[in-house]
Every structure is written in C-alpha cells, then in structure tokens.
Amino acid sequence: MNDLFFYGTLRHLPLLQLVLGRPLSRLTLSEAKLKDHAVYSVRGEAFPMIQPERGGVADGLLVQGLEPEDFRRLIFYEGGFDYDLQLQPVELPDGSVVEVCVFFPEPDLWSPGELWSLQDWADAWADLTLTAAQEVMGYYGKADAVKIARSFPSIRTRAWAKLGARKRGTGDARDPKKDVIVHEHTHAYIDYFGMQEVQLQHRRNDGTMGSVLNRNGLMQGSAVVVLPYDPGRDAVLLVEQFRTPVFLIEDPEPWMWEPVAGMIDPGETPQQAARREAMEEAQISLKSLEFAGEAYSSSGSSTEYVYLYVGLADLEKTIDDGGLASEGEDIRTKIIPYAQFMDQVDGHGFKDLPLLSLAHWLARNRDRLRGA
Incomplete structure (x- = not known):
C-alpha cells in the first residue's frame, strides 16, 4: 500500500512537500472523500481531527505513488501528533472507491470544536505551521517522534518568534x-x-x-518582561522562582527575584502575553502597559527577543502560590517601595538583567507615571 488520504493540514501542498523533502511532481494528487466521517478543529489547537460521523463527508487529498522513505518521513511528522494509520475506503471524483491509509488520532485524545476549513486554517496558521515543520523535519533521523511531541509546544513558540524576526529591520x-x-x-x-x-x-x-x-x-521564542508598578503607592512588585541555569553555574542563590516574565505563545501579541503572565505568576490585573523597549537578550548565544514593559496596577497583596503547576512553577511575590527598590538596584542586590533595565527606565519615567 503506497497511497494516503490526507484530510487536514497536509492537504496544504507547501507543507506536504516540506515534510516529504522532495517535489510533488512525481506523485499523483487527486481530490477524494471519506464518507461517514467529519473533520473538526481541535479545541485550543491549530490543527484538525477526524472522527466517525454517520452521514458526514470528510473532504481530502489522495496522494498516490509514495515511496518507503516518504512514509517514514510522514510517520515521523504525524507520529509526533499521536496519530495511527488505518485503512479506509475513499471515493474519487469519478465515483470509484479505493482503499487507502488514513492518519487517525488516538480515541478521546482531543476535544472537537467547529467543523474545520482548510482555507480558514491556511489564512491564520499556514505560515506558522510551515515554519514549525521546518524545525520538526530538521530533526528527522536525529530524534524520535515521542521527543518531538513533547517539544512541539516550544517548537511552535519558536516558529512564532521566527515569523516576528523576519519583519524586524532597522x-x-x-x-x-x-x-x-x-x-x-x-x-x-x-x-x-x-x-x-x-x-x-x-x-x-x-x-x-x-x-x-x-x-x-x-x-528560543520571544518573551515579555513586565515590572508591575503602582504609581499611587509608589511601589513595585517582584516575583521569585528557582532558576535551573543559575543553579547549574553553581551560583549559591538560584532563587531569583525578577519581574514577571514569560514566553509569547503562538498567535499572541507581546501585550497579551504580558497581561496573561501577570495574572498567572502574580495574580494581578494590569491597568495599562508602558512600553520600555525591545531587544535580543544575548545575541551572541541565544535567539531570544525580549519585549520590556512597566505595567501599572493596584498592588494590594502578595502571594506564595503563583505560576502554573503544569509548568512546574512555584512563585511567590513581594511588594517593595520604590526608594527601597532603587537602593537594592544601586547596591547590586539583584542579578536579573531585565529587572535592572526596567528599574532604570522606571527611574526616568516615574514622575510622569505618578503625575498621570
């Protein structure tokens, strides 16, 4: 069996060609339908799922003439998404029926959303998916599909950052x-x-x-760093968490006091990420964001690009249960009066560079913020 029916993102020919690693000219491509099935979006994800549905019809692409290496590459790519191959009868435009392989997700793995549209997906997610697939297939033959699946959220975050970097020019x-x-x-x-x-x-x-x-x-992907500041109380809020790289360098104090920070998720703006991270890490709602700059954090070693903000908020309480348990975060917060904060900055009491950058920005703009 050397034929496959694609109902989802691999119907997008640039993606299919990228995954196969060769031109599609030697393959036979035909429109086809898989009856008694339907294709739905996956809730919270940018790809679809197929499921049995009596009376439904799943539109798709029949690809004939695949070689063993094509199957290995496809199984590697789809295997990272927990798919299995199943034989199914599909109908061609002339009414004939052929039995071909179809990638099916594990039962109950995802929750279906609305009926899926290839065009809507392409308009919103094709560029991101192609960019992520470039990295995924770069590890073909070097990593297994299980590792790719575990790393895929980070791969998509890096892909989103790469799309932003392509527009970055001075x-x-x-x-x-x-x-x-x-x-x-x-x-x-x-x-x-x-x-x-x-x-x-x-x-x-x-x-x-x-x-x-x-x-x-x-x-790495792109990140936001936001220092919460309360102009009325003239105080800032910091978060503390354990930092593994600081531990690995044998610093005796790997628990770091920092601003709120986090990666920008695919589809998010830096401002949206800043507000989300402030709620996740510190359980505070930001009234407004003051842009304090953007730059590569360490251009000689890392691709990380950081967006800096001071976030205006009412700072009324501290917590010791911040962060997401799913990400292993264990965060506490503290509120520091501005004068005490700057004394610690000047006394070299902090070891986080974005925090120092935001402290100096706040020092230059504090009177304006308090006047507002």
Whole structure:
C-alpha cells in the first residue's frame, strides 16, 4: 500500500512537500472523500481531527505513488501528533472507491470544536505551521517522534518568534542572502530549547568574505518582561522562582527575584502575553502597559527577543502560590517601595538583567507615571 488520504493540514501542498523533502511532481494528487466521517478543529489547537460521523463527508487529498522513505518521513511528522494509520475506503471524483491509509488520532485524545476549513486554517496558521515543520523535519533521523511531541509546544513558540524576526529591520543595507554563505546547517539538539549549529562565512567590513566560522545558537521564542508598578503607592512588585541555569553555574542563590516574565505563545501579541503572565505568576490585573523597549537578550548565544514593559496596577497583596503547576512553577511575590527598590538596584542586590533595565527606565519615567 503506497497511497494516503490526507484530510487536514497536509492537504496544504507547501507543507506536504516540506515534510516529504522532495517535489510533488512525481506523485499523483487527486481530490477524494471519506464518507461517514467529519473533520473538526481541535479545541485550543491549530490543527484538525477526524472522527466517525454517520452521514458526514470528510473532504481530502489522495496522494498516490509514495515511496518507503516518504512514509517514514510522514510517520515521523504525524507520529509526533499521536496519530495511527488505518485503512479506509475513499471515493474519487469519478465515483470509484479505493482503499487507502488514513492518519487517525488516538480515541478521546482531543476535544472537537467547529467543523474545520482548510482555507480558514491556511489564512491564520499556514505560515506558522510551515515554519514549525521546518524545525520538526530538521530533526528527522536525529530524534524520535515521542521527543518531538513533547517539544512541539516550544517548537511552535519558536516558529512564532521566527515569523516576528523576519519583519524586524532597522535599515541595514546589507543582504544576508548575498553577504552570508552557509556551508552546513545542523539541528543538533531538541528539548524545551533547541540547539542549532552552522558553518558560515559573512562579508567583512572591508568587503571581502571572511573565513568559515563554526557557530551555534540556543533557539528560543520571544518573551515579555513586565515590572508591575503602582504609581499611587509608589511601589513595585517582584516575583521569585528557582532558576535551573543559575543553579547549574553553581551560583549559591538560584532563587531569583525578577519581574514577571514569560514566553509569547503562538498567535499572541507581546501585550497579551504580558497581561496573561501577570495574572498567572502574580495574580494581578494590569491597568495599562508602558512600553520600555525591545531587544535580543544575548545575541551572541541565544535567539531570544525580549519585549520590556512597566505595567501599572493596584498592588494590594502578595502571594506564595503563583505560576502554573503544569509548568512546574512555584512563585511567590513581594511588594517593595520604590526608594527601597532603587537602593537594592544601586547596591547590586539583584542579578536579573531585565529587572535592572526596567528599574532604570522606571527611574526616568516615574514622575510622569505618578503625575498621570
């Protein structure tokens, strides 16, 4: 059996070609229908599910002429989403029926939403899905589908950040397509973070191409950092949590006092993420957000891009049960009068760089915020 019926996102031909890793010209593609089934969106997700439904019809794409390597790549990609292959009869436009393989999710794995539309999905999510699939397939042959499934939320977060990065420019006339030569690009490691290695040359200031450099980057999504400030009480709120990298470097104080912070989820704006994280970590509702800048947090080692805010709020209480249990967070908060806060900043009492950046921004803008 070398034929497959696709009812979901793999009907989008650019995605199918990316997953297969080869042009589609040697395959036979036909519209087809799987009767007594229907395709629904998955609640809270950007992909669909199929389920039996008497009288329903699932529109799809029949792909014929697949090779064993195509199946291995498809099973790797779909296996990360907990799908299994099943034989089903599908009907072609001429009325003939053929038995082909179909990817089905595990029973009761997801909850169905509304009937799914390929066009609506493509308008909203195709670019993100293609970008995420590039990373997923970069680990083909290097990681198993179980690890990809565990890492997929982070992969999508990084994909959302990459879409934002492509629009980020300040007017530099140099063109990476002409002024950077990539000799080898490797997806080296995948888990919550990813690690990519590259051998490249870039054009030097004198106009010549430099020597081949071996470099790597910690692949992360974009993040928001927000310092809650109460102008009436003239006080800030900080959160404390255990930070594993600080522990791994053998710092004796891996519990860090920081602003509220978190990754920007796919489909979110930085402002939406800031408000969500303030509620999740500190259980506070922000009245308004003051933009305090945006930048790469450590451009020599990481892709993380950070959006900085001061969030105006009524700071009335502290908590010791903040964060999401599903993410292993154990967060407490404290409220500090502004003068005491700045004394600690000046006395080098904090070790979080975004916190120091926001403290200095607040010092320059405090009178305006209090006047407002």
